[in-house]
Amino acid sequence: MSNPRCFTLKKWFSELLNADFAQHNEIVERIATSMSTDADVTNFGKLIMNVYETAYKKAVSDYKTEFEKMGVKISIGTQELK
Numbered sequence: 001m002s003n004p005r006c007f008t009l010k011k012w013f014s015e016l017l018n019a020d021f022a023q024h025n026e027i028v029e030r031i032a033t034s035m036s037t038d039a040d041v042t043n044f045g046k047l048i049m050n051v052y053e054t055a056y057k058k059a060v061s062d063y064k065t066e067f068e069k070m071g072v073k074i075s076i077g078t079q080e081l082k
Contacts, residue, residue, distance in 0.1 A: 005041050006032035012045065016052070 009032045014021040021028075035041050064074045 003032060005035050005038075008032075008041055009035075009044070012048065016048075 006029055009028050010021075010025070013024060013028050017024065031044070035044065060076060064076060067074050
């Protein structure tokens with residue numbers, strides 16, 4: 001943990017990618033060394049989350065479109081927990 005930014009990025013990516021992380025370890029280390037401030041890490045994390053969220057929403061939309069072509073109506077929304 002001599003480089004806390006690298007440690008943080010590796011933790012994020014390993015949690016997100018699980019077993020697939022190992023093949024990306026080298027590039028994550030390189031990215032981490034180029035981040036000179038904590039704000040860089042925070043902003044990079046926001047970027048990754050935005051990409052992840054956008055991809056998830058696109059996948060849901062694509063599945064919804066395909067189901068509708070088969071005549072299945074899908075409603076996607078949030079449900080409040082009580």
